[in-house]
Amino acid sequence: MLLAFDTSTSIASLALVAGTAPATADDRRLIAELTWQVGQRHSTELLERIEWLLATSRVTMADLTGVAVALGPGSFNGVRVGLAMAKSLAFARGLPLVGVPTLDVIAWGHSAIGGTICAILEAGRGQVYSATYDATAPEAARWAPVDGYAVVTAAELAAQCESGAYFCGEMAPATRAALASTLGRRYRSAPVLEARRASWLAELALARIAQQRYDEPVALEPLYLRRPAITTSTRRGLPAPEGVAEVPQREDAPGGEGSADALRR
Amino acid sequence: MRILAIESSCDETGAAVIEYGRIIRSNVVASQASIHQRYGGVVPEVASRHQLSALIPVVEAALREASVTWDEIDAIAATYGPGLAGSLLVGLTGGKALALARGVPFVGINHLEAHIYANWLRPQDANPGAIPTHPDTDEWPGDPRFPLLALVISGAHSELVSIPQHGRYDLLGQTRDDAAGEAFDKVARVMGLGYPGGPAIQRAAAERDPSRKNPFRLPRAWLNGTWDFSFSGLK
Numbered sequence A: 001m002l003l004a005f006d007t008s009t010s011i012a013s014l015a016l017v018a019g020t021a022p023a024t025a026d027d028r029r030l031i032a033e034l035t036w037q038v039g040q041r042h043s044t045e046l047l048e049r050i051e052w053l054l055a056t057s058r059v060t061m062a063d064l065t066g067v068a069v070a071l072g073p074g075s076f077n078g079v080r081v082g083l084a085m086a087k088s089l090a091f092a093r094g095l096p097l098v099g100v101p102t103l104d105v106i107a108w109g110h111s112a113i114g115g116t117i118c119a120i121l122e123a124g125r126g127q128v129y130s131a132t133y134d135a136t137a138p139e140a141a142r143w144a145p146v147d148g149y150a151v152v153t154a155a156e157l158a159a160q161c162e163s164g165a166y167f168c169g170e171m172a173p174a175t176r177a178a179l180a181s182t183l184g185r186r187y188r189s190a191p192v193l194e195a196r197r198a199s200w201l202a203e204l205a206l207a208r209i210a211q212q213r214y215d216e217p218v219a220l221e222p223l224y225l226r227r228p229a230i231t232t233s234t235r236r237g238l239p240a241p242e243g244v245a246e247v248p249q250r251e252d253a254p255g256g257e258g259s260a261d262a263l264r265r
Numbered sequence B: 001m002r003i004l005a006i007e008s009s010c011d012e013t014g015a016a017v018i019e020y021g022r023i024i025r026s027n028v029v030a031s032q033a034s035i036h037q038r039y040g041g042v043v044p045e046v047a048s049r050h051q052l053s054a055l056i057p058v059v060e061a062a063l064r065e066a067s068v069t070w071d072e073i074d075a076i077a078a079t080y081g082p083g084l085a086g087s088l089l090v091g092l093t094g095g096k097a098l099a100l101a102r103g104v105p106f107v108g109i110n111h112l113e114a115h116i117y118a119n120w121l122r123p124q125d126a127n128p129g130a131i132p133t134h135p136d137t138d139e140w141p142g143d144p145r146f147p148l149l150a151l152v153i154s155g156a157h158s159e160l161v162s163i164p165q166h167g168r169y170d171l172l173g174q175t176r177d178d179a180a181g182e183a184f185d186k187v188a189r190v191m192g193l194g195y196p197g198g199p200a201i202q203r204a205a206a207e208r209d210p211s212r213k214n215p216f217r218l219p220r221a222w223l224n225g226t227w228d229f230s231f232s233g234l235k
């Protein structure tokens, strides 16, 4: 039983899939799947819903034979919650762990369309995360972008895909409009409500598990694609550079209970 | 009772195996201080990224150094705050996931309460004296005796707390502006001494001219008539 989850954006998805030794694909079966608007509540809601999905499927931790997680790009904190969860589950139970880039997951879900698939996630600051895939003969074990992962504007992406593509993923209306206006009839896209599904992630992960291509819980890293925003000051004695907290800020805790009311902020 | 405890509230990732809430079987810390040094402060996103990289290696090392297996861990604890949100998320999510995976209880711990309870800890090679009949709940020889007065001082906190019994805290006073550690960092930055400020200022102070007594006049941090402090006047 494979547990797969993706907390890359404000949409999260979680799936439980039977059959982790798919030399024959016949025993593969979706047990349960949940896709929901998680907002910024990745940490609390992912754990609650994993427990809920296992309980309602009458599956225990001992039944799990693998863990799959989406590596990003996306929300930095969202991706970290997914990886902290996946690494910890895999490490504490000695389970095979597989991390899959989120854009690979999105494109794989639409791979049956064929031709050129372009997977997109909004990156903020007027840019998108993108990767293009050749879906002429899609194969889960070899599913990878033609030319890596990029952070570009919609206009730059339209120029790169000038011969047309099938666009999928989370696109803001402005991104859709920019691509459609430049590419005209060469712009084809997935339905607006088509969300990422953790069962797509599970399929890619199962292909890797079949080949015993696992990731190490101690070493698996997110795919951030962006460096942390830091503007360092070149002069001494200036106020703290942008993005630098002078000290740990008194931010509210992301959930949890304690008896120390007097110490709480 | 043996607890695996995880702390990730700022720029250090810590994991420890503690017995009876007192005996340190292992205590592993991965520090990012040298990374943040070049920015003159903790960059939250950089800290969060390093938290995730360090999480499993630190937990693995804590279990190894304590020579315990997962079956010998009775509960898992992690700091839930206060601290940097992105950093906290990593240890908190990891701790909850480890507890779920091992089928043991998870306990979220207040960061400042943890600072206070550090006073109950002792190294495992220290002579424990006679171990009480109920080692998890009885008082041990050498434990702090109530009522207690605790001064919590850190990079983000300066609090004076009265503790009449376990788990009860009466806040007597606190800083009205900067925390003590924050004041050190800010002053060190203004003086170009580097980060973290405390050790930097200590080093600079060691190079003073010993023939001059009290060469600087500094304002007092104590606010007369209250239990509160103010450090902002220092810069």
Ligand SMILES: [Zn+2]
Pocket: B111, B115, B154
């Ligand atoms: Zn602290």
